[in-house]
Amino acid sequence: MKKVLLTSSAVILLLTMADLHATTYALETSASSGETTQSAPNLSSEAVENDKNLLEHFIDISGHWAESSILNAIKQGIVSGYPNGMFYPDNQVTRAEFLKLIAGSFGTEVDSTLSHGLWYEVYVKSARLKGLYSESDFPADDWTKPMSRLEMVHVAVRAIDQKASTDKEFMYIAVKNGLISGIGTGKLDPEGTTTRAQALIILERIQKIRNGETLKVDEVALAKAKQAMNATTDYWGHVIRTTNLPKNSKDYPYILEEYPNEMYEMKPYQAIDTTSIQLSKTDLAYKSKPILDMWKNTTEGYYKHILNVDYRTINEEWANETFSYANQSARRWLADLRRYVEYVKSNKISITGSLIAEPSMVMRSNTFGEYYIRVKFEFTLKTFNKYDYVMFDPYIDYFPIKLKKGVQYEGYADIPLSTNRNDYDLKIDGSTSLFNFGSIVRSSK
Template sequence: MKKAILASIAALTIFSTGILQVSSVYALEKESITGSLLDASEKVKDGASEPINGVVATFKDIKGHWAESSILTAIKQGIVSGYPDGLFYPENKVTRAEFLKLTVGSLGYEVGTKNGDTWYSLYVTTAKANNLYNESDFPSSDWSKPMTRLEMVHVAVRAIGAAAQSDKEFMYIAVKNGLISGVGDGILDLGGTTTRAQALTVIDRINKVRSGETLKVDAVALANAEIAMNAKTDFWGHVIRTTDLPKNAKNYPYILEEYPNEMYEMKPYQTIDTNSMQLSKTDIAYKSKPTLDMWKKTTESYYDQILNVDYRTINESWATKTFSYMNQSNRSTLAEMKRYVTWVKDNKIVISGSLSAEPSMVMRSKKRHMYFIRSKFEFTLKSFIKYDDVMFDQYFKAASIKFKKGKKYEGYVDIPLSTNTNDYELKVSAATSFFDFGSIVRAAE
């Protein structure tokens, strides 16, 4: 009988109601498959210790993991399951849509049955109806983007029935209630992405707070959150620092806490002749927060496409969407993107990554009639057969290092923005590249 229970629970958590394809192991990020990966076909009854022990034995990467308890709690609730290869992959990234679905499921909110345009439409609608998020919580409405720690905090704080007026207040409430801890030495890491393990831990803590439990608080992180609460911030609520400044601090209107001096001190591209401080005094576009928001969103949306491709799910719409964020003057680029889609499929390419564009680090090249927005990025080339042109980047082959499969890389780059019309609705320039314009690219530690 015991063996039968263990076998059934293993099947329950690995296979999601006939939807999962057992022959493939998929990444959690992709919209077309995540709807099934987050489901269990039925809930595990409370107190069923033998089946849970079987789950730990089945998912070898759960046992001894720092989030093992929270993962098992989520499995017991029936809101999450594993992968068809028998692993749980606790360090895989979670998207905005996935986190909302997990939260809605954990809190037991009723979800409708009418199908939307995407697998997550109902969960997003349910989350909004139950005040788990506001549109202002997210810089864009792209639900397939990896969830940042700050975005997760917004949802978590709302889930315990609290409210806040700013990003720094949301973070303070979250840390004070034990919903979130710092990442080493109490660092808050607002822009860091969220893993499955982190997401499930936060959801477990949400439920404990809602049930009246007092959680342990990261004292160092709370002190940092208190400092941030009282600190001067920019338009976007990011903390401005006044100590340990970069050597060229005079080139920027302010220096942010979340970025290292290395990012500020990176040498601009040779044709850039107007720095951020100069733009802040004279440039109409730079003084406009809506314009900077648009530039940031366009840049991040473009690279969310470039840095997240999967031969198992990509199709020609990837090319159309990616091209929509680029300067439209060169139509041949669209054809090149469509050819790249075919190459991704033939070469079995899988890439995951993210980019964050910083509006306070915008510069200009009068000679090239371009603005440049400095950005922080990371990526991993997870799968490919041939190394040639793995990434859609004209200077990929010219990179100073050869990228290893499965290794994470990070860096900083000035992304060129331009337009073929006489306005400030800038798009990513066709000349853009991670491996040009004086960028820094290296293996992540």
């Protein structure tokens, strides 16, 4: 029986220990803006030359906010890039990848003969044997999906030998022990995802706690986690608020703590004639959590592609994956996506962003037979030569404000969902846009 020993020193440190001490909290707050407070290290002429060679090999780390730390880790042999010469520093961490890192951080022996063609099987089984996760932690047994912060918290809390019985309790214990900090003003963001570097920082914190250290605690996030423990929540564990309600609160089955009144009060697209509260009383699809989950995942999956574009890595696979979330009756859509891929390459377009679709804010147009799901989004047009057709969106060029390069924008929109199959497996409709349907788009504060 062949076994492989994974040592923690070769897995847990993406950054050097000195850098981690200084930037653990800065990374979480700076990643979204692309900046870091970390000073560049003093390098010898030989090291500088090595950096140049690495930058030429890993073309997607040049200018990245964590460039110096990534270079440091590569030179030490701690991490490596991908076979295609890319490093993908902002890649989301999947469930399988995080469990592999956990196995390494424990120096766990894994039986490599247990794998049946899937590289991650041994790490998943190892984590299960050590009691680091249970089947109920994940909504589906798909290890290649991005791991949410809540899922990561479940594993991390168990890794420091703590136990909890509910999602809210897991989150509270994680914040109380300094495993995670809040985002912005203490937001817990349970559905958010994590990049490679940030995931390794969580592992470094686990190691510190297991070694008896006491970590800094985000007191604002801790107060919110404690409040959430005692609050009424929806199907997804989001806290429902009962004060400072929007003017049109009667149009929704409940109002969530995490969204501002502005998102609720945004005037819906003129074709919408049935509110969320009306659907909650009469619509069978709206009353089904699995269906709402499907609509949410479809919407977020589509815009994960649209809002994350890089001329250095985009290919036809990006077009095919993006189209998989679309109403399949519009075959011309796929051809347009493939043309956009070539345009991105020639116009040197890169975009980063994210989008959250909210199931409690689903509306319907009975006239057109479409559902609409309200979304909250942010994005930055990082690079482009020509502004025209800079994003795959039919109305961006008609938007009255010309968006600036390097500025982060945020807003809300109603995304239409439709199908050509006469069932509830709705896909993104061909008229979808972040810049139409009465949406709000503005530069972030």
